[in-house]
Amino acid sequence: MRLLLIEDYRPLQQSLAKGLREAGFAVDTTGDGQEGLWFAMGNDYDVIILDLMLPGMDGLSLLKKLRAEGRQNHVLILTAKDTLEDRIKGLNLGADDYLVKPFSFEELLARVRALLRRSYREKNPEIKVQNLRIDLTTQRVWHGRDEIRLTPREYALLEYLALRAGQTVSRTDIWEHVYEFKSAASSNVVDVYIGYLRKKIEQPGKPPLIHTVRGRGYTLGVQP
Amino acid sequence: MKPSLQIRLVVGVVSAVLLLLTVFSVGIYSVIRSALLSQFDASLVSIAQILAGSVEVDGDQIELEIEVQQMPELQDRNKPTYYQLWRHDGTVAAKSPLLESSNLPRLAGSPEKPTFKTLRAGAGRVERAAGYGFTPRLSDNDRKTAEPPRLMLTVARDSAAILSQLRFLRWVLFLASGAVILLSILVALLTVRQGLRPLTAIAGEIAAVRETDLATRIAAEDVPGELLPIKERLNDLLSRLEAAFNRERRFTADVAHELRTPLAGIRSTIEVTLSRGRDQKEYKTALSDCLAIIENMQTMVNNLLMIARLDACQAALRREQVHPAELVSSCWRPFSEKAKLRRIAFDNRIQTDAVINSDPQKLSMVLSNLLGNAVEYANDAGQIWVTTHHSDDSIEIAVANTGCRLTSDEVARAFDCFWRGDSSRAGTGTHCGLGLALVQRLVGALGGSAAAEVQLGGVFTVRLTLPASAP
Numbered sequence A: 001m002r003l004l005l006i007e008d009y010r011p012l013q014q015s016l017a018k019g020l021r022e023a024g025f026a027v028d029t030t031g032d033g034q035e036g037l038w039f040a041m042g043n044d045y046d047v048i049i050l051d052l053m054l055p056g057m058d059g060l061s062l063l064k065k066l067r068a069e070g071r072q073n074h075v076l077i078l079t080a081k082d083t084l085e086d087r088i089k090g091l092n093l094g095a096d097d098y099l100v101k102p103f104s105f106e107e108l109l110a111r112v113r114a115l116l117r118r119s120y121r122e123k124n125p126e127i128k129v130q131n132l133r134i135d136l137t138t139q140r141v142w143h144g145r146d147e148i149r150l151t152p153r154e155y156a157l158l159e160y161l162a163l164r165a166g167q168t169v170s171r172t173d174i175w176e177h178v179y180e181f182k183s184a185a186s187s188n189v190v191d192v193y194i195g196y197l198r199k200k201i202e203q204p205g206k207p208p209l210i211h212t213v214r215g216r217g218y219t220l221g222v223q224p
Numbered sequence B: 001m002k003p004s005l006q007i008r009l010v011v012g013v014v015s016a017v018l019l020l021l022t023v024f025s026v027g028i029y030s031v032i033r034s035a036l037l038s039q040f041d042a043s044l045v046s047i048a049q050i051l052a053g054s055v056e057v058d059g060d061q062i063e064l065e066i067e068v069q070q071m072p073e074l075q076d077r078n079k080p081t082y083y084q085l086w087r088h089d090g091t092v093a094a095k096s097p098l099l100e101s102s103n104l105p106r107l108a109g110s111p112e113k114p115t116f117k118t119l120r121a122g123a124g125r126v127e128r129a130a131g132y133g134f135t136p137r138l139s140d141n142d143r144k145t146a147e148p149p150r151l152m153l154t155v156a157r158d159s160a161a162i163l164s165q166l167r168f169l170r171w172v173l174f175l176a177s178g179a180v181i182l183l184s185i186l187v188a189l190l191t192v193r194q195g196l197r198p199l200t201a202i203a204g205e206i207a208a209v210r211e212t213d214l215a216t217r218i219a220a221e222d223v224p225g226e227l228l229p230i231k232e233r234l235n236d237l238l239s240r241l242e243a244a245f246n247r248e249r250r251f252t253a254d255v256a257h258e259l260r261t262p263l264a265g266i267r268s269t270i271e272v273t274l275s276r277g278r279d280q281k282e283y284k285t286a287l288s289d290c291l292a293i294i295e296n297m298q299t300m301v302n303n304l305l306m307i308a309r310l311d312a313c314q315a316a317l318r319r320e321q322v323h324p325a326e327l328v329s330s331c332w333r334p335f336s337e338k339a340k341l342r343r344i345a346f347d348n349r350i351q352t353d354a355v356i357n358s359d360p361q362k363l364s365m366v367l368s369n370l371l372g373n374a375v376e377y378a379n380d381a382g383q384i385w386v387t388t389h390h391s392d393d394s395i396e397i398a399v400a401n402t403g404c405r406l407t408s409d410e411v412a413r414a415f416d417c418f419w420r421g422d423s424s425r426a427g428t429g430t431h432c433g434l435g436l437a438l439v440q441r442l443v444g445a446l447g448g449s450a451a452a453e454v455q456l457g458g459v460f461t462v463r464l465t466l467p468a469s470a471p
Helices: A010-022 A033-042 A059-068 A084-092 A105-119 A152-163 A171-178 A187-201 B005-054 B160-207 B228-274 B280-311 B324-341 B360-377 B408-412 B422-426 B435-445
Strands: A002-006 A026-030 A047-051 A074-079 A097-100 A126-129 A132-135 A140-143 A146-148 A210-213 A217-220 B055-058 B061-064 B081-086 B092-095 B115-120 B126-134 B151-158 B320-322 B345-348 B356-358 B383-390 B394-401 B449-455 B459-467
Touching (some): A026 A033, A059 A074, B005 B115, B005 B151, B360 B394
Parallel strands (some): A002 A047, A074 A097, B345 B383
Antiparallel strands (some): B081 B151, B126 B151, B320 B356
C-alpha cells in the first residue's frame, strides 16, 4: 500500500517514514504543502498523512483543494492542534481521521490500516483466498496451518492483490500502490516479485493462486 | 464610599428648594407685615391728627373739643383707642377716660415723623402706640402774647387682630413650605432614579460580562449623552481585554503546539526504533536524533522562561561600561565557522572606541540571537554587517544580512512569538520562532527598542536603539 506523508518537522517525518516502510508500506514524503498537493494530484495514494501547519500551503487548504479536484484518497490529519473546533473543521473539510501529536506510532499504524480496509471495502482484518489466509493486522500469511515467511515487499504485493481479490490488477496499479518514488522505475520489477510470491504461496500439484491475464495484469484467486 | 449619587442629588435639590422657600416666605411675611402695620399706624396717626387739631390752649388750660372726645373710636370698649396728652414739662394734660388709672408711655415724635411702638400691656394684651409731638392752636386771647407750648400726644390701640393675622400667615407659610419640600423630595427622588436608570442598566450589563466571553459589548441603547463616553470607554476596554486574552490564548496554544511537535518526534523515533531488533549503529542514531530534539526543546523552554521573566519585569539588570565592538566580535565567534562554510562575509563596522552603559550579558544575548539569525537566513556567499550610529542620548546598533526573501508585511510580524519566515519552517527545527521576540523584550528591559525592516535587494536589518547612558 502506498502512503504520502506530508510533515515539515524533519525528525518526525524521518522516523514515521522509517516505521511505515518497515511495516510494509511504500511511503513518499515531503515537508512542503505545495509539493504535497502536487504529489497527491499525480499519484493514487491509498492514504495521505497530513500535518496542518506547513510551509508552502497549510494542510486544510491542501485538503480543500484535493477534495475540490474530486480526489477520494483517505486523509489522516496529524497535528498539534487539538481543540474541538480544529478537529471538526478538519473532518468537515473531508478528512477521514484525526490524530493529535504526540501520538503512539502503533495507533497511527492501526488507523492507517483501518483506513486501508475502508478503501478496499474490507471490514474483516483477515482475508481468505482459497486456503490462503492473510492477517492484515499482524501481516502474517498462512497456507492452511503452515505460516509462509514473506519479505515486506512480497507481503505488500500480496496484500494489495488480496484486497482486490478476484479483480484483474494492472502492473501500473501495482506499481502505484506498492512502490514509492525512490524505487527504480521498471515494470519488470513487478513481474520479478510476482514470480517470488508465486514460488512461496503456490504449492505444487494445487491450482495456481495468481493468474496472469495477458496484456492486462494479474488476478489473485478465482478469475472473474 | 462616597454617598450615592441619588442621595447627593436629592439632598442638593431639596436644599435649594428649602433655601428658595425660606427667602420667599420671609419676603412675603415681611411685606405683608409692614403693609398691615403701616395701615394700622396710618389710622393711629389720623386719630392723633384729629385729636391734635382739636386741642385748644387757653393760658394754662388745655382742652379737647367735646365732639372729638365723643368719636366712636375713642368710645368702643371692645377695641378701644386710648390717648394721653402731656405738657411740655411732662405733666399729663389729658387722657382717655378708658385708661382709668394707667398711663401710656410718652413717645417722642413730630407731625412729620411720628414714632411707633408696640406695647405689651398686662393680661396678654398687645397694643400699638404712636407718639406725636405738636404745637397746638392757641386761643384767640393768647395768640398775640404767648409762645405756643409744645405738647406730646400718644395714641394707642389694641393690635391683637394684626398679630393674630400675622400668626396665621406664619402658619400658612410654614405648612405650605413643608408641603412643597415633601413634594420636592418625592419629585427629586423619582426624577433622579429615572435619570440614573441608564447607569443601572450599564452596571447590569457590565456585571453580565464573563471572563470567558469578552466578545460581548455593552449595548445600552438610548444612553444619555453624558454616559456615551463612559459606554464607549468601557467597550474600548473590553476590546483591549479581549485582544489581550486572545493573545494569551493563542500564545498558550502556540506553546503547546511547539512542544507537542518535538515530543511527537521523540516518541515516534523511540517507538519505531523499539519496534524490532536493531544493530548498535541504528540505536546510536536514534539516541542522537532524540538528543538533538531535546536540545532544541531546552533552548525553546529557556527562551520562553526568559520572555516570561522579562514580561513580568523580574529580570535583574547589571549595568556597566560596554564596548559594543568587542561584544559583537565575541558574539560572532560561535557562528564564524558556519559562515565560513557558506562563504558568508562578516564585517564588524563598529568604532573600537565606542562605549555604552548597558547590561553586557543581556546585550550579548541580543547580539547572539541577531547574528545567529543572520547566519541562518543569509544567502550563500552573502554578507552580514554590524554598524552603529550615535546621537546625543542614544546609540543605534544595526545588524544586517543579505538574502532576505520576506515581504514588509511579514517583517512587521517578525517580533511575534513563534512566528517564522515561511521558508525557515522547512528547516530542521533549530529555530523555534522565539529569537526576535526575546530580542525585543531584552532590548526593552535595557531601556531601548528594536525594529526590523527589509530593503530592496533583500537586505534584512534589525535596528536596536539603546540609551547611551544609564536612564
